[in-house]
């Protein structure tokens with residue numbers, strides 16, 4: 001447990017954060033009303049925190065359903081809630097507004113998953129000059145189930161440290177989640193083993209880790225951030241790439257306009273299919289949670305890449 005928090009954080013929010021922490025002796029008599037307050041920066045972290053925390057936590061997502069997380073802005077209310085959290089799960093370098101709020105309001109509650117996310121790929125050129133990718137690394141680790149497993153384990157350890165009484169439950173839930181993600185990984189590995197085309201052309205360049213894990217190549221129509229609009233030359237190159245590589249399916253995504261994918265498809269005769277980068281779940285999502293949407297992605301990929 002973090003003993004330095006009361007000294008470092010001042011104000012009413014700090015009092016709430018300290019008394020709300022399940023590991024403090026004062027909290028133990030209150031039972032389920034004293035659940036650990038977890039704030040998660042965007043959907044896959046929210047989902048993993050919910051799975052790992054179970055009934056011991058209340059998880060609040062900073063990125064609302066249907067919103068696009070790259071350029072998230074936080075209201076004063078959201079910042080205040082973040083400041084009152086016991087644990088803030090986020091990815092340093094992905095959402096500048098979250099980095100800043102954590103820095104100024106929640107240093108001790110902050111849990112940056114980037115060390116466990118294994119961010120080995122560089123952000124693509126098109127996205128490299130965007131503020132959200134300050135580290136120069138591709139942030140989209142969650143589309144690789146293996147990397148998400150590492151993060152889930154780390155979240156389990158962080159929740160166990162924040163709430164030692166329930167440490168066994170957090171570790172067990174993280175292990176169960178790891179098992180589900182392992183099964184998903186096996187399905188992807190088997191499902192994408194034999195494909196006629198190994199080249200993905202996606203909406204924004206979110207699928208680099210997925211492509212890398214399963215032996216595919218990725219070209220994003222926009223850069224690593226969805227608002228990094230390609231110029232005419234980039235679009236021309238992509239169109240040529242689609243023709244030269246015999247790409248038959250171009251992927252659009254759920255939270256971003258499919259117009260560019262449709263343009264390339266029209267010029268090349270390719271189809272447009274949907275691949276969901278899981279940056280937010282909406283009613284339009286092809287599933288109710290991470291696992292369901294990933295399975296829908298696998299089935300779109302198997303069809304689009306003509307896998308047998």
Ligand SMILES: [Zn+2]
Pocket residue numbers: 070140204206224225226277279
């Ligand atoms: Zn993205």
